[in-house]
Each structure stands twice: as structure tokens, then as C-alpha cells.
Amino acid sequence: MYADLCVLVDEGVPNCFVEEKPKTGRVYDVTSFLDDHPGGDEVLLTATGKDATDDFEDVGHSDDARELMNKYFIGEIVSSTLPVEPKYTPPTQATRVAGEQGSGNLWKILQFLLPLLILGGALAFRSFYQKE
Ligand code: HEM
Numbered sequence: 001m002y003a004d005l006c007v008l009v010d011e012g013v014p015n016c017f018v019e020e021k022p023k024t025g026r027v028y029d030v031t032s033f034l035d036d037h038p039g040g041d042e043v044l045l046t047a048t049g050k051d052a053t054d055d056f057e058d059v060g061h062s063d064d065a066r067e068l069m070n071k072y073f074i075g076e077i078v079s080s081t082l083p084v085e086p087k088y089t090p091p092t093q094a095t096r097v098a099g100e101q102g103s104g105n106l107w108k109i110l111q112f113l114l115p116l117l118i119l120g121g122a123l124a125f126r127s128f129y130q131k132e
Helices: 040-046 053-059 062-072 093-132
Strands: 026-028 073-076
Touching: 062 073
Parallel strands: none
Antiparallel strands: 026 073
């Protein structure tokens, strides 16, 4: 049912999915342990597919529990196979202002000039036909 269920648990060593730390970690397939886990299957399922180091350590698992982990150890994460998370870099103040300035200024000038041009045109039109 949970064919690819894995929990990452790693004592002390920096683990995966944490951007600033090296991506290493031990992977445990706890599929067959779900029903037997004294803490219940829910906590294991919640910790599935992510770094569960802190969750595991917070419980204060016994030495027996740590020994038992070996039974479910399936391998280490190969960091080169992890998908690269795209990093968002917000535009700097300088580039933002420079980008806005070009079209922004032109628009402001047009907003000011356009009504004047229309008014001027109307007055010229009127005075031209009034003379005739
Ligand atoms: C392969 C991984 C794991 C193994 C072999 C394991 C094993 C055990 C064992 C043997 C116990 C009984 C208490 C003890 O001896 O310490 C236990 C309790 C417990 N475990 Fe795990 N565990 C694993 C992963 C996790 C994870 C990832 C979490 C949390 C997300 C977790 C949460 C708990 C909780 C909440 C208890 C109950 C503690 C209590 O009621 O005192 N376990 N576990």
C-alpha cells in the first residue's frame, strides 16, 4: 500500500531539503513498521518524504529504538539526484526603479499634455469657424 514510504532520520548529521546545509541523510523505509510503531502510524506518515530528524529526536527515542532503525535502513541520499530548487532573487531597488522610469515618465508627460492638446485643438477649431 505504501510502497515507497520513506522516513528520513539522521542523528546530528545535516539532512536533506534544508537549503543551507549539505544534502545528506539516511533513508528508512518504514512501510512494514507502520502497524508496529509504538508511537502509531500517524506520526510516521506525517514525517514521510521529508527530513524527520527533529521529530525523531524530540520524542527522545530509546537506544532500542535506534537499534531497531537499522532494520528499516535502505540507503543514503545521493545529493546529485535531488531536484534543484529554483531560487527566487527579488529585483534590486536600482533595477526596479530603472525599469519603471522609462515608461513611467513618458506616461506622466502624456497624461499632462494630452488634455492640453485636445483643448488647444478645440479652441483653434472654434476660433477658425467663428471668423467665417
Ligand atoms: C525507523 C524509524 C523509527 C523507529 C525504529 C521508531 C521506533 C520507536 C520505538 C521503539 C518506540 C517506543 C519508545 C522507545 O523505545 O523509544 C517509539 C515511540 C515513538 N515514536 Fe518512533 N520510531 C521511528 C520513527 C519515528 C518518527 C519519525 C517519529 C515522529 C515523527 C516517531 C515518533 C514516536 C512517538 C511519538 C513515540 C511515542 C513516544 C511515547 O509515547 O513515549 N518515531 N518509536
